Structures are given as C-alpha cells and as structure tokens.
Amino acid sequence: MTDQLVVTDLKRHFGQLRAVDGFSLTLAKGDRHALIGCNGAGKSTVLHMIAGAVKPTAGRIRFDGTDITGRGSHRRSRSGIARTFQTPALLDTFTCLENLILAARPHHRDHRWWPKARRAALTEKAMRQLEALNLADDADVSAGELSHGRRRLLEIAVALVADPRLLLLDEPAAGLTEADKERLVDCLRALPTELTVLLVEHHQDVVTAIADTVTVLHNGQKLTSGTPAEIAADPQVAEVYLGTAA
Numbered sequence: 001m002t003d004q005l006v007v008t009d010l011k012r013h014f015g016q017l018r019a020v021d022g023f024s025l026t027l028a029k030g031d032r033h034a035l036i037g038c039n040g041a042g043k044s045t046v047l048h049m050i051a052g053a054v055k056p057t058a059g060r061i062r063f064d065g066t067d068i069t070g071r072g073s074h075r076r077s078r079s080g081i082a083r084t085f086q087t088p089a090l091l092d093t094f095t096c097l098e099n100l101i102l103a104a105r106p107h108h109r110d111h112r113w114w115p116k117a118r119r120a121a122l123t124e125k126a127m128r129q130l131e132a133l134n135l136a137d138d139a140d141v142s143a144g145e146l147s148h149g150r151r152r153l154l155e156i157a158v159a160l161v162a163d164p165r166l167l168l169l170d171e172p173a174a175g176l177t178e179a180d181k182e183r184l185v186d187c188l189r190a191l192p193t194e195l196t197v198l199l200v201e202h203h204q205d206v207v208t209a210i211a212d213t214v215t216v217l218h219n220g221q222k223l224t225s226g227t228p229a230e231i232a233a234d235p236q237v238a239e240v241y242l243g244t245a246a
C-alpha cells in the first residue's frame with residue numbers, strides 16, 4: 001500500500017530540551033496507530049508538528065506524496081489533515097450544529113450570507129456527522145452546555161466534517177467517565193476504514209480497542225513499536241512506565 005504520512009527524523013528542541021529528538025514514522029492509508037509514552041515523552045509535540053502548529057527544528061513531513069514541512073496549519077487542514085486537542089477547542093456560544101457548519105466551511109465564517117442551497121447542503125452534511133457520533137439530539141444545544149464526554153465527541157465531529165484523510169487525536173479519552181469512554185471507542189471504531197488515524201492516548205484499553213500498531217516514545221525518541229499485545233508484553237516498555245529505564 002502507498003505511504004500516506006512519512007515523518008523522517010523529526011526534531012523539536014526547546015532551548016536545551018530535546019522534546020523530540022529524531023522521530024520517524026510511516027503510516028499507510030487507513031492505518032490506526034497510537035503514540036504512547038510517559039508524560040513529557042514528546043507525543044503532543046510530534047502531533048503538533050504533523051498538524052503544523054509547531055515548527056520542527058529538523059526533519060521532514062510528507063503527506064500524500066507532498067512535502068508539507070514548511071506549510072502552516074491552515075494549509076495542512078485544507079490538504080486533509082484534521083486534529084483534536086487535549087482540551088477541546090470549540091465555539092462554546094454556538095450550537096453543536098453551528099460548530100460543525102462553520103468547521104465545514106472555515107473560510108466563510110458568517111454562514112448567514114451563504115447561498116440558501118449551499119447552506120442547506122452544509123446543514124445536512126453537519127447533521128449526518130452529528131448522527132454518526134450520536135450527537136444529533138444535541139444539534140441545537142450550545143457547545144458550552146455539553147458534558148465533558150459529549151464535548152470530546154463534538155470535537156471529533158468538528159474535525160471530521162471537513163472530510164479529512166488523516167485524523168490526529170490528542171488524548172481523546174482524557175477525563176472521560178467509563179461510559180463516555182465506551183461511547184468514544186464505539187464512535188472511533190465506526191470511523192470510515194480509509195481514514196488514517198494517529199492517536200496519542202494514555203488509556204491502554206482505548207489504545208488496544210482502536211490501534212492496530214503502537215509506537216512507544218521515550219525522551220523524544222522511538223523506544224519500540226508493535227501491535228498493542230506486543231507492546232503490553234514488552235519488558236522494556238514496562239521499565240519505562242515504572243521509571244527504571246534510562
């Protein structure tokens with residue numbers, strides 16, 4: 001299968017701190033890959049660099065055959081890369097439906113001025129996306145009134161409504177109740193198979209349920225990679241999590 005995302009020798013240094021220090025990763029279309037590691041391992045920084053929010057100190061990023069290393073986050077999202085954040089980034093005073101409509105057409109923010117047919121088509125698309133994430137009942141509820149679990153789902157719906165080819169998820173299960181976590185896993189498992197997903201996640205059960213392959217990051221570098229079962233059985237990984245590794 002053709003490689004979709006190719007990250008080569010990526011580095012990000014903050015002064016003396018080597019947050020990411022030579023990280024490489026290749027994903028094919030439809031891959032479900034998790035990036036795990038202890039706090040401060042560099043996972044979010046990798047995600048930020050792929051999304052275009054943080055500039056690499058060195059290294060290259062290719063997406064669908066094009067070098068996007070120098071592109072900003074807006075151009076990357078137009079190229080088909082969508083992301084969620086550790087803390088959901090939503091328009092709290094807008095309804096769930098409005099959040100999706102605006103995300104579907106980000107360069108024409110005031111949707112009241114769009115042609116009627118265009119608005120109807122976008123509304124229908126946004127509703128379908130809300131339904132896919134079991135949020136249709138909340139269509140007219142302000143994002144700010146949602147529970148934490150539903151906000152997480154709404155953020156994923158917002159990321160998906162622009163039809164990305166690569167979805168970057170930064171700790172989607174953080175702070176969720178068990179019931180919300182199960183709902184999240186069901187939604188993520190139902191994503192279109194051709195969508196590539198790169199997930200940063202601390203919950204092992206979520207990683208096992210979603211990811212086909214896992215990379216363990218340690219001190220900004222790849223420690224190892226494998227299937228979730230291989231990683232769970234790897235003594236080197238256990239050492240890192242117990243804090244006894246170098």
Ligand SMILES: Nc1ncnc2c1ncn2[C@@H]1O[C@H](COP(=O)(O)OP(=O)(O)OP(=O)(O)O)[C@@H](O)[C@H]1O
Nearest residue numbers: 014017019020037038039040041042043044045046
């Ligand atoms: N903008 C920044 N300026 C300075 N240091 C930073 C910056 N962003 C991240 N760091 C540092 O880089 C290192 C890696 O951070 P990063 O957030 O990527 O880790 P992480 O693996 O995602 O951790 P966590 O699981 O806690 O979110 C940390 O030591 C962090 O303090």
